Amino acid sequence: MKVKYIWLLAVLLGFTACENDDDSSNGGGMELPALTAGEADFSNYVSLGNSLTAGFSDNALFIASQENSLPNILATQFAFAGGGSFTQPLMNDNIGGLILGGTPVFHPLTGEQLFKPRLVTTGGAPQDLEDVIGPVTSTTDFLLNNPTGPFNNMGVPGAASFHLIAPGYGNIANFPAAANPYFIRMTGATPDASVLELAMAQSPTFFTLWAGNNDVLGYATSGGDGSSTITDQATFDFAINTLVTTLTSGGAKGVMANIPDVTSIPHFTTVPHNPLDPTNEDFGPQIPLLNSIFGAINQIYVALGQPERAIVFSETEASAVVIKDESLDDISAQITGALMASPTFPAFIAQFGLDGGNPIVVQLVANLLGQTYGQTRQATENDLFVLPSSSVIGEVNMDYAGFLAGQGLPAELADQFAIEGITLPLEDKWVLIPTEQAEIASATASFNATLETAATSAGLAFVDANSLMMQLASSGYSDGDFTLTSDLVTGGAFSLDGVHPTSRGYALLANEFMKAIDATYGSNFEASGNLVNIGNYPTNYSPTLQ
Incomplete structure (x- = not known):
């Protein structure tokens, strides 16, 4: 899944500032004083x-x-x-x-x-x-x-x-x-x-x-x-x-x-916190699967008393990107432990073509999900995104995809879990959080x-x-x-x-x-x-x- 957002083209309609009809003459031809430098x-x-x-x-x-x-x-x-x-x-x-x-x-x-x-x-x-x-x-x-x-x-x-x-x-x-x-x-x-x-x-x-x-x-x-x-x-x-x-x-x-x-x-102030458009043909059809994936993580957030971390993508409105917030408690270990303890987790990962019956594979995926979403939340209007982030949101992070492939994930699946701001939380360098x-x-x-x-x-x-x-x-x-x-x-x-x-x-x-x-x-x-x-x-x- 690859998502591209050319969102600026919809709002940038011209080059120059607006002109108005005000007359900035010197007041009807009044003679101005000579210029002086003063002191x-x-x-x-x-x-x-x-x-x-x-x-x-x-x-x-x-x-x-x-x-x-x-x-x-x-x-x-x-x-x-x-x-x-x-x-x-x-x-x-x-x-x-x-x-x-x-x-x-x-x-x-x-x-x-x-x-x-x-x-x-x-x-x-x-x-x-x-x-x-x-x-x-x-x-x-x-x-x-x-x-x-x-x-x-x-x-x-x-x-x-x-x-x-x-x-x-x-x-x-x-x-x-x-x-x-x-x-x-x-x-x-x-x-x-x-x-x-x-x-x-x-x-x-x-x-x-x-x-x-x-x-x-x-x-x-x-x-x-x-x-x-x-x-x-x-x-x-x-x-x-x-x-x-x-x-x-x-x-x-x-x-x-x-x-x-x-x-x-x-x-x-230019890049919005919610640029993920459900009408985008690359993103919209993937929303049900994404919500299914994050649904498992969201249950853990709720169980840990942190429901505000839940990640949900809307099928009718623009959604916020997913970010890493280093001010949050790191609950990577808790996520991994909860997934490993879930009797439905092996079947969950099997839907992605992985061997859910292999304990090594189950442990690997649980570790990866824990490490990825241990300090994660969706952005709010109080977060500010640096201008260059517009060129990476929705794009596959090839370095991270390569890392996932090196861990044994199929290349296509590795790409799907390496999409900036969607399956891969945006790193700190792309966003200024309120603190x-x-x-x-x-x-x-x-x-x-x-x-x-x-x-x-x-x-x-x-x-x-x-x-x-x-x-x-x-x-x-x-x-x-x-x-x-x-x-x-x-x-x-x-x-x-x-x-x-x-x-x-x-x-x-x-x-x-x-x-x-x-x-x-x-x-x-x-x-x-x-x-x-x-x-x-x-x-x-x-x-x-x-």
Whole structure:
């Protein structure tokens, strides 16, 4: 049994955010005041941060996304108020991705390709670029063709707060254990210099600092499976305070932003908890057999006083996927014992073509069922699924099927018991259960308190990016001409990876940054009509853009 869900195609109906008929003119031709920088000095602007300041979009960094990055948009407007030139470590193409010594980079444990080309859409769900236009290879080689600095945009994709002050983070000799390839491209003749050191070497007069997102994001995007941890509070506080104290030591002014609630972004809100459609011809006819299989397990759940773990698939409505919940008690041994003690179990497994009269076979199957469903339940609306889970739900996990076949199950039966989210519970990496969401919320609140206190104490402008992202997720954000929402592909604010903004989203953020600068330093970007028109920035890039 193989189930495929192309559920996004039913809801993704367009590319851009909705336009309305509001007139955003300057109020009937009234003369606007001249632009002034107020107390700010934009002559040497430097930006520090992570992927959100680098211009990351569609799961990649590429020339077009960098040209429409938040700092570059700001620098363009700062130029009208005394700002100087603004340089960025541009990639070599619009393909996105990175290579090392002419070849792609792969994860040493999983074999998964890292730093892949960008995602694209042709009207539906996000796709890999090569699936649309054919084989592509990035030409940005962080060993062979790095650009020459210094760079005003010091945004480093993947960097956590403490990485910005870490020496050697841009030294290729430390890759992959302790160096970032995007920063390797920026360090040049000083490979051990930190991001902060390279920023200060430019004697900035004004800076933007948006850091901390990756201190929780990695934990969230990995489903809280432990492969990436949340930064401890003491480390975060030390990093942020070091950054702010150092950046302001020469009298520079600046603006900071806090961390959005990552669980409100489309990377975690797009995949439904109940995508199993009974009208699907691959899934629907199998429901009676599935309910028969789980019926035996459900009786054990009830007997153990845990009926809420019962797994039942509806023949009339969409059903929730099956997940592994590590917060549940592990009752694998109890399930195995109960099955072995059941006089009907041998006949039960015989219906699958197995030898129910063979005690070894009976023990094997009982062990496998116990191990598989010892911490299992169906998902609820309180669970959040990472965006990549959409590509595995309903698919046969070939590794697990191979394991089952190796235990003696026939290949066809092994496949049937290895269907992700149906007979094989989705692993922790695909879902954020409520306890994991609570960890993220607690850390985000604590980190944001540190960020706001640091900004206030130093007299810096401050952007509440968290509230802005929450607004996008709830009612949407309208600037008068355009309304942006957090809907994937169609909302206009978030790019195809569901985490990073589109260029239009970055333009919206740039306007919020300028408003905060106005409020703190007496500039008048908004009053003088020098906020950007977000409609001039795209929401999607063509697959043919090279």
